[in-house]
Amino acid sequence: MQTEFDKYLEFPCLFPFKVLGAAREDLVDDVLAVVQQHAPGDYSPTVRPSSKGSYHSVTVQVTVTSKDHVETLYKALGAIETVKYVL
Template identity: 65%
Template structure:
């Protein structure tokens, strides 16, 4: 990835990931499991269903150590089958 995270953020820093995916009970668990692999911690995700209930937004704040750490987490979250967008 060619991002400018290192220019825009002072590491380490809290970073909120917003993951949009298919409304499935497993989505939240899968998102937290991936983040635990890369940044172990005690996470309390917040969720919000779409207006029609087809999609679910999951927001989790993690402590990012550096640019590469953030990019790795973005890539890993994007590989979850239920995920459509990672912001």
């Protein structure tokens, strides 16, 4: 990824990741497992269902330490099988 996070953020900082995926019970667990792998900590994600209930949005605030850390988390969260988007 060729992002410019380092131009706009001062590290370390809290960074919100919003993960949109298929509405299933394991989505939150899968998101937290990836986050724990790359940034161990105690997290309290918020979950919102889509209007039709087909998708869930999971938002989690993660303390990131660098541009590479942000990019790694984006890639890892996007690799979850039922995830459609990571914002």
